[in-house]
Amino acid sequence: MWTRPGKLTVTFLAAAAAGGWLSSVGCGGVDNASTDSEEAAQTAKKPKFPVDAPCTLCVADGDCASGVCAQFQGDTFCAAKCTSSSNCKADETCSSATSTHGKAEKVCVPSTDVCGTSPTPPSGGTGPVGDFGSITGHVDQGGGSLSRLQFAVVGDTRPPTINDTRGYPSATIRQIYTDITAMNVPFVVTSGDYIFSTGNGTQATPQFDLYIAARNLYPGPVFPALGNHECDGNVTSNCGAGAKTGVTANYTAFLSKMLAPIGQTNPYYSIDVNAQDASWTAKFVFVAANAWSPAQDAWLRKVLAKPTTYTFIVRHEPSQAATAPGVKPSEQIMAQYPYTLAIVGHTHTYGKTGPRQVTIGNGGAPLVSGSNFGFGLVNQRPDKAIEVDVIDLASGKADTAFRFALNPDGSPAP
Known part of the structure; x- marks a missing residue:
């Protein structure tokens, strides 16, 4: 069990500004005139x-x-x-x-949801997270081993307005990572869209810096997926050398700010986390749907062919966002191999959006009407099923109307 810390206050923001990290990307770090002209x-x-x-x-x-x-x-x-x-x-x-x-x-x-699937946020009772016992072990940037599998999911933390670094949702992101720290969660996966910057503008780096400053309140490793805003913002964009969108400033900043610190050079990668007593294995497969390539196609087939007890696939766009270059081909590959759960974002709410797909995109970006800010929490139960919760940021409690569980093969669990 855990005790939720007090809410962050404006005093904290003022202290952060006084400490200097806000000032470097605040009024002095944003050239609205130049970014407006770049956007035009x-x-x-x-x-x-x-x-x-x-x-x-x-x-x-x-x-x-x-x-x-x-x-x-x-x-x-x-x-x-x-x-x-x-x-x-x-x-x-x-x-x-x-x-x-x-x-x-x-x-x-x-009048109907013809443009995409927007899950209706669950409503109803809230309650505590299941108490399945303490966790020992360690996970770092290269993976690790744990006595019981547990991790958090943070999705879609971009500001609401293009090039609006002043409007970055730092307070929400800080509270999310403060609460995750209080719960002693071993590691975090994130589902993309950390910035909202013109593809080759100047605001990607300062927005990543704000995200990293908030994320650094959490002492454990954070494993990020690439979103469409880390390419040029368009869902149909495809970044990388030789790809149609090319190597944008946003993409370069993502590689250097988010992936280089965890030792990754490609926007797609995998991380292994296994049981301390060798009773289970797990792999986390990060698919970059907006940097799709033949090399990623071959890599995904190879990594999914590796047998593990649990397989979690983290990708920004859900299966319904089929215009993203890597969604259809990755879904076709996924259908050929066993996996436990696909974790996606893109839509700024949360919901179970497929038999083995969960959308968690309520990490600070402008919300779908009726949603609340929060983060996901995945816990391994004693029966080896995984239980998926979303923690409401305002109450600090789990949405019990949303909670669901899956067996390691992705089938529903009681």
């Missing part, structure tokens, strides 16, 4: 799409022929402004949405 130059080069094309993906307003780039149904899409549903098509509703510039807008949104 980038979007001016992009093709214009008709605003009535359904589910047209965008990163900024300049990607759209008219209307705005707004956040709904789990991603950002071009949408026409409206004052009432009479301004919209028959299959659309005039709804409130947040633009990628952080403004509340009334836009025409498809």
Whole structure:
């Protein structure tokens, strides 16, 4: 069992600023004039799409022929402004949405969830996390061994507005990692989207620095997955040498800031965590759907072919976000091998979004309506099933309406 620490306060923020790490990326570290011009130059080069094309993906307003780039149904899409549903098509509703510039807008949104799967946040009772006993052992950047498997999941921590480093959700991320520390969780996996910066702009590094400063409140290892915002922001983007999007500033910063400290050079990798008494083995497979390549395809087949008791696949986009270059091919490979659970983010809420898929994307990015900030917690039970919880950040308790359990082969457990 654990005792939840007190909430972080503005006093902490002031102290952090006085300590100097905030000032390096605060007012002095953000050149809004330059980033605005960079964004305008980038979007001016992009093709214009008709605003009535359904589910047209965008990163900024300049990607759209008219209307705005707004956040709904789990991603950002071009949408026409409206004052009432009479301004919209028959299959659309005039709804409130947040633009990628952080403004509340009334836009025409498809009446059904045709653009993607947005899980409905569970509601109901909250309660304590299951107490399955203390844990001994150690995990570092190279993996490790434990007496019982336990880890946390943090997803989608980017700011709401492109290039808005001042608006980075540092306080939320700090509280998440403070609570994970209080629970003595051995290690953390993260599902991508740590930044919201123009692909070749200047704000990736300062935003990563803010994330790392918050993450460093937790003493254990953190293993990150690549998100679409670590490429150029578009779900369809594909980064890396020779890939269509190429090597962007965002991608370079992700490799140097997030992967180099844990000894990884590729955006895809795996980590082994095994039982101290050799009674079980586990591998964590990090798929980079926005840096897909033939080399990653061959690697994924090889690593999934390695037999382990548990296999956890961490990828930013869920199976439903099939326009990401690596989603369909990785799903086809996954179908050929046993695995326990796919852990994804991308949609800023949480939910069980497939028989063996959980979405946890409520780590600080703008939330889907009805969601709360929080993080996931996975515990191995005495019967070797894994139990999945989401911890609500406001209450510090698990959402018992969400809780589910799977056997090592991914089948439902009682």
